[in-house]
Amino acid sequence: MNIQTNMQNYAGRSLVDRAMRGLTVVATALAIIPLFLIIGYVLIVGGAALNLDFFTQTYQPPVAVGSEAIDPATGLPIDSTLSGSGAIDPATGLPIDPSTAGSSEEQPDLSQVEARGGVLHGIVGTLMITIAALLISLPIGIMAGIFLAEYPDTPFNTFIRFCCDVLSGAPSIVIGVVGFTLLVQTTRTYSGVAGAIALTFLMVPTIARTTEEILKLVPNATREAAMAMGAPMWYATLTVVVPTALSGIVTGALLAFARGAGETAPLLLTIQGNSNLSFSLFEPLAALPLLTYKYIESPFPAENQLAWGTAFVLMMLVLGVNLLVRITTARIKKG
Amino acid sequence: MANIQATSPKPTGWAHRLQHGDLFFWLLTLFFALVIxxxxxxxxxxxxxxxxxxxxxxxxxxxxxxxxxxIETDLYQPSYGAWPAIRGTLLSSLIALLLAAPTGIAIGIFLSELCPLRLRALLGFTVELLAAIPSVIYGLWGVAVFSPWFTNAIANPLATSIGQFIPWLAGPIAVSRGLAVTGVILAIMILPTIAAITRDVLQAVPNHQRDVMLALGSTRWEVIWLSVLPYSRAGIIGGVMLGLGRALGETMAATMLIGNSTRIEESIFYPATTAAALVASELPNSNSTMHESALIYLALVLFGITLILNLAARYLVWQTSRGPAGARA
Structure with a gap:
């Protein structure tokens, strides 16, 4: 360190100091600009796409191609090819979006078509799959979190933590591949269950780690007090420690829910998508992020609008959960 | 009071531990930990x-x-070589890393060292929010808003000027999807990872490191550059590696933006593909078991790479936040 020599050039050093400090401010601004742009676009463009139909209708083709195929009474879509999954066109090797496959019979006035239909099927699908995944992940995550926090810290615990990091750091497509080979191929059908189990892989580590961290915030005196009353450790943990940390555990579950609801790649390979409203976890289901992916690639501006609307709903979910988490954690830390 | 004794003889060993259900509970939690x-x-x-x-x-x-x-045709046997996907993955992640690493580290420095305390929590939350946005929304924004702008404002001018001489910047740009635009979006996506870890690692630097430098008369930046950053170097590298892992495995944004072309083009403005994008776009309707197997092989490679990156990065971050680097170096 050549501070001695630098001393002679205080003006220069001070200039460097200002310049570099200024650069860090610029960098921070650079990160915040895209955030506001993304949120802004989704809120404005997506918000404009919302109406009552958006939440209460399922998919309707933007134009009546082969009108005999649409039942005007129920508004049911023509066939399931529209729900095809993202793919490369095998003939040309070009990237072809899923939705053109069934609806490519061009109509002259595509750009004029109004948005029709809604994403009720996607909302229902996302809720069903994510809640199912949450029901599977919660016991695993919470119990593993208790194991990590309440029992002596051994290298084995470090290994489990590492496994959590691996799972949450694993590319989501890899989890999709696992769901695909493990469930879709063996049962020979895309299904909501396969999607839920794939999401479990991603939600468990989040829940386990937040549970662990929040349990560690519970003061030891609480545990000692319970045990001094004669409670065995498991009883103290379940009836005193966990309830004390409950709001934090709920926070973790909410974060996992938000993450699961936004995941696309695992669902792409496991639930396939469905243009109809379906309440069965054992059938192909639709999900909001899949609809965003599918509709933005569509040649119909009307469907692109649906994509933005879907993104709006997803964004609201994510922002809402994160704000809620923020408020809850602030309250816990205050004590 | 030395000889206080239990009124009844206590069961010992396993029986004792089973008595109150503690062993059972331990086994139960252990079981779920093993599930992970x-x-x-x-x-x-x-x-x-x-x-x-x-x-x-x-x-x-x-x-x-x-x-x-x-595709099997009369002329060609199907062949599966992953180099186009591997190359696309590496290049797009490299672009992302070149953009995001300096920016992310600078944000981390700002949040930890320079930011007014009142702003710190708010800014930290804002940056973390970037990490919470689902990747499909990045893809949507990238496809609909960013990539047309990027093509007009950056890619085309570059390609028509210096792109004439530098082959990897060459045009003409036919579609607005390609390696470069994917790299930029990936950079935005991995920024919060790098920034958050840099911030955490810097905050773990003990204050006397800063005090000593300040006492010697150095400027704020010299404190950071000569004292704080060297102390936390390994942790920052770990954070960058975690960001890299995220960029390598990112699926949706890449699938939507990169153009999914398995031809190898020299220019970074042309469509390419990444391993994750290739799997996402081809696995649901693969042609043969070999095709499927090759795609799963790609997934295995991706998983292996992210596993190793995670292991190395966690080790570096852990090492920095634990021990004094000064003592080691």
């Missing part, structure tokens, strides 16, 4: 088994062969 290990093992085993056919056929040359042609 099981999930990791499941990912490894499933991708390993699923790729058996492709591994037997191609071995490691799979990664370096440059023909990806899953």
């Amino acid at each position: 290990i099981g999930l990791v093992v499941a990912v490894g085993v499933v991708t390993y088994n699923g790729s058996a056919e492709a591994r037997a056929e191609y071995g490691t040359s799979f990664l370096t062969q440059s023909d990806w042609n899953p």
Whole structure:
């Protein structure tokens, strides 16, 4: 360190100091600009796409191609090819979006078509799959979190933590591949269950780690007090420690829910998508992020609008959960 | 008071531990902890088994062969060489890293060292929010808003000016999807990872490191550059590696933006593909078991890479936040 020599050039050093400090401010601004742009676009463009139909209708083709195929009474879509999954066109090797496959019979006035239909099927699908995944992940995550926090810290615990990091750091497509080979191929059908189990892989580590961290915030005196009353450790943990940390555990579950609801790649390979409203976890289901992916690639501006609307709903979910988490954690830390 | 004794003889060993259900509860939580290990093992085993056919056929040359042609025609046998996907993955992640690493580290420095305390929590939350946005929304924004702008404002001017002389910046740009725009979006996506870890690592630097430098008369920046950053270097590298891992495995944004072309083009403005994008776009309707196996092989490779990156990065971050680097160096 050549501070001695630098001393002679205080003006220069001070200039460097200002310049570099200024650069860090610029960098921070650079990160915040895209955030506001993304949120802004989704809120404005997506918000404009919302109406009552958006939440209460399922998919309707933007134009009546082969009108005999649409039942005007129920508004049911023509066939399931529209729900095809993202793919490369095998003939040309070009990237072809899923939705053109069934609806490519061009109509002259595509750009004029109004948005029709809604994403009720996607909302229902996302809720069903994510809640199912949450029901599977919660016991695993919470119990593993208790194991990590309440029992002596051994290298084995470090290994489990590492496994959590691996799972949450694993590319989501890899989890999709696992769901695909493990469930879709063996049962020979895309299904909501396969999607839920794939999401479990991603939600468990989040829940386990937040549970662990929040349990560690519970003061030891609480545990000692319970045990001094004669409670065995498991009883103290379940009836005193966990309830004390409950709001934090709920926070973790909410974060996992938000993450699961936004995941696309695992669902792409496991639930396939469905243009109809379906309440069965054992059938192909639709999900909001899949609809965003599918509709933005569509040649119909009307469907692109649906994509933005879907993104709006997803964004609201994510922002809402994160704000809620923020408020809850602030309250816990205050004590 | 030395000889206080229990009124009844206590059961010892296993019986004692079983008495109040504590052992049972421990076993129960242990079981669920083992489930987590099981999930990791499941990912490894499933991708390993699923790729058996492709591994037997191609071995490691799979990664370096440059023909990806899953279509069987009269003239051509289908061939599966992953190089276009590997190359696209590496290049897009490299672009992302070049942009995000300096920016992310600078944000981390600002948040930890320079930011007014009142702003710190708010800004930290804002940056973390970037990490919470689902990747499909990045893809949507990228496709609909960013990539048209990027093509007009940056890619085209570059391609028509210096792109004339530098082949990897060459145009003409026919579609607004390609390696470069994917790299930029990936950079935005991995920024919060790098920034958050840099911030955490810097905050773990003990204050006397800063005090000593200040006492010697150095400027704020010199404190950071000469004292704080060297102390936390390993942790910052770890954060960058975690960001890299995220960029390598990012699926949706890449699938939507990169153009999914398995041809190798020299220019970064042309469509390409990444390993994750290739799997996402081809696995749901693969042509043959070999095609499927090759795609799962790609997933296995991705998983292996992110596993190693995670291991190294966690080690570095852990090492920095634990021990004094000064003592080691």
